[in-house]
Amino acid sequence: MKYLKFLVIAVVILFLAGVAGYFAWFHNPYEHTLQLDPVSVYGDRPEGFLLTNVNIVDVESGTLSEAQHLFVREGVIEDIFTGPIPDSLSNAYPVMDASGKFIMPALIDMHAHLNTGGLIPPDESGRLMALEQYARYGVGLVYTLGGHGFNQEVTRDLIQKQKNREIVAPLIYATGDIFTAPGGYPIEMISMMSGVSVDKIDLAEEGVIVVDDETDLVKLISIQKELGMNGIKVMVETGLGGGPEIPRLSTEIIRNIVEIASEQQLTVFAHVTRQADFEDAIDAGVHVIGHTVGDQLLTNADSYFDKMRENHIYYTPTLSIAYIPQYVATAEVLDDPFMLKYSSERTVRSLRSWLVRKLMLSMIEFDAESVLENMLQNFVLFHEAGVPVLMGADAGNPSVMPGYSAHRELEYMVAGGMSVTDALRSATIDPARFLGHEDRMGSIAEGKSASFLLLERNPLEDVRNTQTIERVMLEGYWLENK
Numbered sequence: 308m309k310y311l312k313f314l315v316i317a318v319v320i321l322f323l324a325g326v327a328g329y330f331a332w333f334h335n336p337y338e339h340t341l342q343l344d345p346v347s348v349y350g351d352r353p354e355g356f357l358l359t360n361v362n363i364v365d366v367e368s369g370t371l372s373e374a375q376h377l378f379v380r381e382g383v384i385e386d387i388f389t390g391p392i393p394d395s396l397s398n399a400y401p402v403m404d405a406s407g408k409f410i411m412p413a414l415i416d417m418h419a420h421l422n423t424g425g426l427i428p429p430d431e432s433g434r435l436m437a438l439e440q441y442a443r444y445g446v447g448l449v450y451t452l453g454g455h456g457f458n459q460e461v462t463r464d465l466i467q468k469q470k471n472r473e474i475v476a477p478l479i480y481a482t483g484d485i486f487t488a489p490g491g492y493p494i495e496m497i498s499m500m501s502g503v504s505v506d507k508i509d510l511a512e513e514g515v516i517v518v519d520d521e522t523d524l525v526k527l528i529s530i531q532k533e534l535g536m537n538g539i540k541v542m543v544e545t546g547l548g549g550g551p552e553i554p555r556l557s558t559e560i561i562r563n564i565v566e567i568a569s570e571q572q573l574t575v576f577a578h579v580t581r582q583a584d585f586e587d588a589i590d591a592g593v594h595v596i597g598h599t600v601g602d603q604l605l606t607n608a609d610s611y612f613d614k615m616r617e618n619h620i621y622y623t624p625t626l627s628i629a630y631i632p633q634y635v636a637t638a639e640v641l642d643d644p645f646m647l648k649y650s651s652e653r654t655v656r657s658l659r660s661w662l663v664r665k666l667m668l669s670m671i672e673f674d675a676e677s678v679l680e681n682m683l684q685n686f687v688l689f690h691e692a693g694v695p696v697l698m699g700a701d702a703g704n705p706s707v708m709p710g711y712s713a714h715r716e717l718e719y720m721v722a723g724g725m726s727v728t729d730a731l732r733s734a735t736i737d738p739a740r741f742l743g744h745e746d747r748m749g750s751i752a753e754g755k756s757a758s759f760l761l762l763e764r765n766p767l768e769d770v771r772n773t774q775t776i777e778r779v780m781l782e783g784y785w786l787e788n789k
């Protein structure tokens with residue numbers, strides 16, 4: 308009996324040591340998993356560069372322009388032409404023959420987060436890993452919508468570092484800290500994930516702003532504007548995926564936020580997962596609906612679809628999050644060479660961990676299968692109703708890998724009935740237009756930024772061919788080790 312007691316104690320101690328060691332291992336901020344060094348990536352951009360005989364994917368028309376020559380100078384596509392190549396160019400600049408290959412514009416992910424997307428708790432090194440991953444997968448711009456474990460000042464610094472080319476990252480657009488009701492989403496979730504009780508969480512550090520009737524919205528929104536943020540994120544959530552009821556901002560407050568934000572040219576993104584919340588967000592006039600309805604199949608939503616079409620309210624479906632429980636349960640992504648190719652080692656290692664996956668699964672409280680089914684079917688309804696769509700994968704969530712998930716999101720949207728051309732547009736020219744930057748991004752055209760994916764196969768034939776990446780160029784820089 309005594310022996311057994313010792314044995315139990317020994318096992319418990321070993322187990323606790325294992326768990327502690329495990330988390331220490333994931334939290335290790337010194338572990339170097341970045342693959343690209345900014346100095347080498349940005350160090351020697353050739354002044355000019357010639358890509359010859361390449362097939363250009365025209366995302367506007369869904370057609371191919373075959374055997375084109377592309378001359379890039381100082382990060383901009385200066386000339387696209389066919390026929391013989393003048394000696395003046397081929398003698399002066401590096402030439403790369405891309406016969407039989409395809410180029411498409413860099414992707415724009417309109418709903419992203421700066422977390423790893425593996426099962427790693429959020430930390431600073433994870434944000435840099437996430438940014439590098441987006442870039443390596445050919446995402447040229449991410450619109451980040453807040454995140455756990457950091458706030459808008461951190462985001463501002465990252466935006467600055469990207470501009471100064473101190474880090475390897477796509478262009479970063481961002482909302483500031485998220486607006487929610489007292490006790491609203493995701494306060495409970497943060498507590499659960501960090502193990503800190505709700506009343507002890509430093510919400511400002513965590514990037515959450517609690518809004519009530521007394522809050523000075525003008526001041527809060529002005530601060531975000533001054534920090535260089537591009538939008539505001541509001542949580543319109545009365546219970547994730549039909550989970551237990553939680554407090555939510557009133558439609559009136561959301562309407563006020565939209566009004567003040569609009570005056571300051573800030574875009575308002577609404578997080579919704581329930582039909583009633585979705586309807587209130589539309590009534591309040593938000594500019595982008597993030598996620599989709601997951602608690603039920605949409606009923607009598609036609610008037611809301613009409614409003615979205617007429618008022619140009621966009622929709623980022625984030626279908627990838629519907630697959631989180633499935634990914635966590637099976638870690639099926641580990642069989643995908645495309646995931647293994649560009650994701651950080653640390654991300655991959657976290658996904659291999661059965662223990663962490665088990666922990667994650669135990670935290671998923673809703674009926675995951677019906678949420679998945681509802682989200683996919685509601686996507687079909689939105690799409691068939693002609694609601695304008697911007698691709699957004701919600702990367703940075705557990706198992707939603709930065710960059711990788713943008714490609715999977717395209718796949719999911721096409722599986723939901725979207726044409727390949729529409730899916731590609733939603734990730735390139737449509738968001739470029741939405742952001743007012745169609746003159747410099749979103750398609751392969753003269754005068755636009757040299758940000759593109761060089762592919763082995765034609766994505767117009769099969770959207771999964773966006774995953775046949777041979778090389779990625781962002782703003783004239785090849786993203787690879789030299």
Ligand SMILES: [Zn+2]
Nearest residue numbers: 418420452701
């Ligand atoms: Zn999100």
